[in-house]
Structure formats: structure tokens, C-alpha cells
Amino acid sequence: MLDPTAAYRTSQVVSASRAGQIVLLYQGAIRFGAQHLAFVERHDVEQSHRASIRCQEIVTALRGSLDLSAGPIAVQLDQLYDFVLRRLADGNATKSPRPTEEALQILRGLLDAWQELAARPASGLVDDPVEPVRSRAPLSAPVYADAGAYAVGGARR
Numbered sequence: 001m002l003d004p005t006a007a008y009r010t011s012q013v014v015s016a017s018r019a020g021q022i023v024l025l026y027q028g029a030i031r032f033g034a035q036h037l038a039f040v041e042r043h044d045v046e047q048s049h050r051a052s053i054r055c056q057e058i059v060t061a062l063r064g065s066l067d068l069s070a071g072p073i074a075v076q077l078d079q080l081y082d083f084v085l086r087r088l089a090d091g092n093a094t095k096s097p098r099p100t101e102e103a104l105q106i107l108r109g110l111l112d113a114w115q116e117l118a119a120r121p122a123s124g125l126v127d128d129p130v131e132p133v134r135s136r137a138p139l140s141a142p143v144y145a146d147a148g149a150y151a152v153g154g155a156r157r
Contacts, residue, residue, distance in 0.1 A: 023111065023118050025058050026110060027111065028054075028058050030107050030111060033055045033088070036048050036051040036088075036091065036092070037104075040091075040096075041097070055088055080110070083106070091103065
């Protein structure tokens with residue numbers, strides 16, 4: 001089935017700044033994590049698993065995009081992503097809400113920081129305000145599309 005909002009979401013993701021795209025990814029990850037918790041509460045094992053895996057995929061993409069040679073901030077983010085991924089996997093395996101809640105708390109804190117960064121006007125001093133966490137590889141379009149879909153309230157089909 002054709003998703004009528006796909007073009008809008010694609011446009012939103014493509015036109016966003018690098019920091020804006022990262023914000024969309026965090027929003028998507030948080031939405032999937034929250035869905036996981038809701039499905040766990042309803043004892044829907046299959047849907048909770050799917051939501052958790054989608055959340056983990058986005059965090060994995062964020063982690064994989066880090067350039068660890070960029071400095072200590074990138075290394076610290078890598079360590080946070082590792083912790084978040086372990087908590088998400090534990091929450092998925094045990095169907096216990098606590099590990100996922102812990103992961104979401106960290107993702108929400110990171111989202112707040114990235115939203116603040118994305119809202120800053122370009123200073124002209126640095127070409128890319130996200131330089132400390134520059135990518136070693138671009139984030140994949142499917143991950144962006146997933147995050148964009150859920151950041152704007154749509155559903156991926």
C-alpha cells in the first residue's frame with residue numbers, strides 16, 4: 001500500500017540540517033522505545049520485539065556514524081550508545097520495562113541536547129556545528145526514513 005505521507009517525510013529528512021536529521025533519529029528511536037513499552041504492557045510479544053528492534057537499529061545507526069577520532073565527545077557518545085543498546089536488548093529479551101525505560105531516559109537527555117544544538121543559528125566559524133561527532137559514514141536513508149516517519153507521527157509500512 002502506498003503511504004501518502006512518504007513524500008512529506010522524505011522531504012523533511014532531506015531538507016533538515018545534519019543536527020536536524022540526528023534530532024529526527026532520536027525522536028524515532030524514542031517513539032519506538034515507547035511503543036515497545038506499550039506492547040510489553042499489553043503482553044504483545046511480537047509487536048514489542050519489532051518496536052525494540054527498530055529502536056535498536058536507529059541507535060546502532062547513530063553509533064555507527066560516529067568518527068571516534070574526532071575526540072572525547074564522540075568516544076563518550078559511543079559509550080552511551082553501547083549502554084543504551086545493551087539496555088534495549090535486555091528489555092527486549094526479558095520483556096521487563098525497566099531496562100528500556102533507562103535507555104529512553106538517556107535518549108531523551110541526548111535529544112534535548114541535540115534539539116538545542118539544531119536550534120542554534122550557524123555561526124559561520126565552523127562549517128559543520130556537529131564537527132565533534134562528524135560521521136565516518138553517512139547514516140542510511142532507510143533509517144532516516146524510519147525516524148522521520150515516527151518523528152512526524154506517521155507509520156512505516
